[in-house]
Amino acid sequence: MRVLQADEWDVWYDHLELAFGGVPDSPEERELYKSLTDVDRSLGVWDGDACVGSAGAFTFRLSVPGGALVPAAGVTMVGVSPVHRRRGVLTSLMRRQLDDIRAGGEPLAVLTASDPAIYGRFGYGPASYAMAVEVDTTRVRLSVPPGTDAIRLRLVDPQRSLADCERVYAALVPTRPGMPARQPGWERQSLLDPPAMRGGASPLKCVVAEREDGEVVGYARYRVKPDWDLTGSEGRVEVSDLDALDPAACAALWRYLFSIDLTWTVRAPRRPVDDPLLHLVSDIRRSRPRTRDSLHVRLVDLAAALEARTYGAPADVVLAVTDAFCPWNEGRWRLVVDAKGVARCTRTEEPADLELSVRELGSAYLGGITLTSLAAAGLVRELRPGALTETSRAFAGDVAPWLPHGF
Structure with a gap:
């Protein structure tokens, strides 16, 4: 695996077209995405001269509840050669990419999933629908x-x-x-x-x-x-x-x-x-x-992400978060939201009020999916009576999140 070089882009993109069925993009579409690609944020996995795995990221600013624009990595162009599947190529790409996103100071990673069953194991949760x-x-x-x-x-x-x-x-x-x-x-x-x-x-x-x-x-x-x-x-x-x-x-x-x-x-x-x-x-x-599902959200820096958005109701809750793929997020976090919707999120040793994974936090992050609905599916566990309703009301938004275009 290595960072893409500019003169390798065509071979890298040829691989991506193969991974998505082998139908070539139009010259106009190909030229557009070549101009938008940040090669310094693009990864390739090579077997000799052949590119057999790819992943890229666009540098976005994403609107969150309250109107703030938060730095987010737009994960894109992910693909693995048909003859190199089941060898850990995708996991290695996701590992390197999330480490790089964290090092770059972006609290969020987002993507649209060609196959929504894939990305949950890397901590991405569906957060908006189209x-x-x-x-x-x-x-x-x-x-x-x-x-x-x-x-x-x-x-x-x-x-x-x-x-x-x-x-x-x-x-x-x-x-x-x-x-x-x-x-x-x-x-x-x-x-x-x-x-x-x-x-x-x-x-x-x-x-x-x-x-x-x-x-x-x-x-x-x-x-x-x-x-x-x-x-x-x-x-x-x-x-x-x-x-x-x-x-x-x-x-x-x-x-x-x-x-x-x-x-x-x-x-x-x-x-x-x-x-x-x-x-x-x-x-x-x-x-x-x-x-259908649209934008999938992954909290890369949990505290920074939760503090970046505004909330709809006051809350004081301790979240016990599991995050096997990004263990720096794992543990107990106290989220305190004041009357203006401004939050402070810090590590704590206090007893947990809710137990959930980082994937559920990603799904609820934009305010369109409630923690209450996730709890009804057994994905959020209430440990203190009343904590679920309090936290769900704080996270919920008045407007449905929406991604107007793909990437």
């Missing part, structure tokens, strides 16, 4: 809030409108846990539009929502997939991004997407589980909401 909707717009109507008709919509070039859209995105980051602040270069990901990624749909389109003074307060990026049968058009709108700063702009954008000529379905594969759309539609069943 919702997919597929709305039958022939049978579902929208009820829009006051002010929607005052919003002006304009079709714009996705590239030329990027600065306005990025301002909207940046304003939303502190309001919802789990969103990465956009680092330089990442704005290009949302515009990636090679024909191979369209699946027969149109090139990427963008519509912006403006107030009367011309301020952009929302946007949607989408493609249209035309289709026809003997009865006529069967087109579909495929939504890749939709962000808005107020309810009127949000409703105006969805109303527009529902009304595009010759289309009868709107599909959005990555929305927050508490998306306002769920309350605008007339028929939730015919909107077909489905959820």
Whole structure:
């Protein structure tokens, strides 16, 4: 195992494509991720001249409850050659990577899992979910809030409108846990539009929502997939991004997407589980909401991570934490949260009130999964009566965490 050299990137990425099924990325996608890769944070395992294992990390700042942006390693590009599995390659990569993340002072590591069964043993817990909707717009109507008709919509070039859209995105980051602040270069990901990624749909389109003074307060990026049968058009709108700063702009954008000529379905594969759309539609069943795990969180520096976020209620609890893979986190920790939601976390010898693993702390960290629900599954053990309710209320958030894009 060694840190990647810049001139090895293509061989390293060829290995990664093989590990994920062997279908090459488009040249545009490959070039983007080459430009975003931090080779100093990328690891390769080599068998002679062949790369047989890989892992990388992006340098992110992740929003957490309370609006703070916390340094986080975005774990990515993890793969092992099909003929080198079951030899400890992945475990060695995870060991080295978490040691490096700790040495670099990042309290969190996060990832999206191609196989969610893999990463729990390394201390990652699913902390946010994404919702997919597929709305039958022939049978579902929208009820829009006051002010929607005052919003002006304009079709714009996705590239030329990027600065306005990025301002909207940046304003939303502190309001919802789990969103990465956009680092330089990442704005290009949302515009990636090679024909191979369209699946027969149109090139990427963008519509912006403006107030009367011309301020952009929302946007949607989408493609249209035309289709026809003997009865006529069967087109579909495929939504890749939709962000808005107020309810009127949000409703105006969805109303527009529902009304595009010759289309009868709107599909959005990555929305927050508490998306306002769920309350605008007339028929939730015919909107077909489905959820899946999204962001997995790993506390690398437990005390620093717990002190970085804000809490929703006061608490004074001793947590007995198990963490076999990162033993520096293991032991008893006293978490004291004041009336303003500010926390102090220190080691203690006091008797424990709750017993759990670092994985459960990762799942509850962004406020979307309650410790109470984890306890109901037998994953958190209450040792002092009342401690579970007290701690769960403190960790829980008002807004569902959400990861708007992959990495």
